[in-house]
Amino acid sequence: MTPALILVNGASSAGKSTLCRALRDALPGAFLHFSLDFFMFDAQVLPRTPEGRLRDWATLRPRVFEGFHRCLPALLTAGNDLVVDYIIETPEMWAEFCTQLAEFDVFLVGVQCSVEELERREIARGDRGLGDARRDAETVHTFTAYDLTLDCTIPLAQNVARVSQAWQDREAGASRAFPGRRPPSPSS
Numbered sequence: 001m002t003p004a005l006i007l008v009n010g011a012s013s014a015g016k017s018t019l020c021r022a023l024r025d026a027l028p029g030a031f032l033h034f035s036l037d038f039f040m041f042d043a044q045v046l047p048r049t050p051e052g053r054l055r056d057w058a059t060l061r062p063r064v065f066e067g068f069h070r071c072l073p074a075l076l077t078a079g080n081d082l083v084v085d086y087i088i089e090t091p092e093m094w095a096e097f098c099t100q101l102a103e104f105d106v107f108l109v110g111v112q113c114s115v116e117e118l119e120r121r122e123i124a125r126g127d128r129g130l131g132d133a134r135r136d137a138e139t140v141h142t143f144t145a146y147d148l149t150l151d152c153t154i155p156l157a158q159n160v161a162r163v164s165q166a167w168q169d170r171e172a173g174a175s176r177a178f179p180g181r182r183p184p185s186p187s188s
């Protein structure tokens with residue numbers, strides 16, 4: 001089978017990671033959850049000042065992002081099915097994804113959330129830059145069509161069920177994010 005990627009795009013604090021973790025555990029088949037957050041927030045990967053601020057981030061940012069992008073085809077090529085949360089920030093970033101992921105079975109999910117709710121969550125979390133969510137919300141859904149769009153203010157279980165159903169009902173390889181692509185043959 002062609003390795004599969006469920007890619008969840010939306011603004012910071014929209015609920016992407018929460019959804020991905022729940023999907024990882026609920027989907028039929030063994031999906032890995034993979035996220036840029038693992039570099040940015042959840043692990044001791046990046047160099048920091050004694051005060052805890054990121055060091056040399058302007059230099060590192062493009063390298064870390066490109067490295068993360070390259071991890072996806074590497075994990076897929078090794079046979080892993082992935083559920084990945086991401087914030088598509090620019091058309092260039094999306095074009096890079098399209099090139100790197102063209103040979104895989106990609107299902108693109110857009111998560112919507114009002115700016116008011118994004119900002120409420122951002123403040124409540126306290127570990128994200130204030131204003132990031134609003135900035136993302138202005139652009140994040142402008143770069144691509146989706147296979148499925150979700151409202152991330154409704155209960156998580158409902159969205160997990162929607163993705164799970166839509167994923168199983170989809171035509172493998174016929175992602176709306178990659179129009180004109182030939183789906184992998186059923187035997188592949």
Ligand SMILES: Nc1ncnc2c1ncn2[C@@H]1O[C@H](COP(=O)(O)OP(=O)(O)OP(=O)(O)O)[C@@H](O)[C@H]1O
Pocket residue numbers: 010011012013014015016017018019037085087121125128152153154155156
């Ligand atoms: N359906 C939901 N209803 C209410 N709160 C939610 C829902 N989904 C997520 N949240 C809450 O919103 C906050 C942000 O969630 P999450 O970390 O999943 O967002 P994210 O989109 O991955 O953010 P980031 O891109 O900044 O990492 C968390 O406090 C989470 O508990």
